[in-house]
Amino acid sequence: MREQLLDGGVLLRRARAEDVPAIVALLTADVLGAGRETADPAPYAAAFAAVDADPAHLLVVAEDGGTVVGTLQLTFLPGLSRGGALRAHVEGVRVAAARRGRGLGRAMLRWCAEEARRRGATLVQLTTDKRRTDAHRFYAGLGYVASHEGFKLEL
Template identity: 65%
Template sequence: MSLPATLELSDRSVTLRRATAGDLPAVVALLSDDPLGATRDGPTVDGGLTPYVTAFEAIDADPAQLLVVAAAEGRVVATMQLSFIPGLSRRGALRAQVEGVRVHADLRGSGLGRAMLTWAVDEARTRGCALVQLTSDKQRTRAHGFYEELGFVASPTASSCPSDRAGQPPLRGCASRCEVAPGARRADAPLPRASSSMGRAADF
């Protein structure tokens, strides 16, 4: 699929496009606009916007990375990042990783998040991916229900990994993926302690 793309919601049209450096303040504001994000993101955290600029430059220079924003009425109202990861498993299958999905508080419940994830799955299909996966903190229970409605299923595997340094705490977010057939449901799958990893096998 190509960018920019138009996402049609019930009451407005939203433009999905590749993010630019000028979008960083708005993207960082979206990342920090919830109780979890406020503790780890934002320009007031150590380093200001500098670490975000460094990360953006690396993302923007890598063809396997895609940071997008959704814009409406001249302002950025949502964002997400897609990473396209080659691997040897599944006969050398390419997979898409979705991260940092955020929608402005004013548009939550508008269908924008669903439209963005649908676009992301279509983009993965276009690029030849065999599956789409994402991670979500266990505290984001509403988000988990939303992802499950779209066909993602929580991994039952605990997500903490031992640190490789003596005396250091476990690394967070090392959850395994859950790879399921389209339409399958695993409602009884427990969520990991630190972050939930969810996967959707692509029917491509």
């Protein structure tokens, strides 16, 4: 991934191992994530190593003045459907509360679409919890369509 300077001087770049605590802080600052995340750093370090080692996954951070203010993961999924299309899946989108409403999330999702096109994907998809009504409006405003009903099975 090439680093990219977003509007407002925020740098979008590949996450590094030293960013993991800041990423976890963004995940736990979220009302839904607070109940899902753990204080143990070991699983996050292992997950980061696996994501970082796999070229199909790209964990990025938005950095402003040396502080991580946003994050997301972009994963590329080859498949046979849609004529063998490559899909891009966006996961774990978070923007620091103090930075919301200023276009950072919008810029990050635009970058996802551009990166997906660059890599040959024909579709960008994401899921969001049904309770995140503000996020639903945000994604719809970017052109995402709520076209499917999702199901999960906790293991």
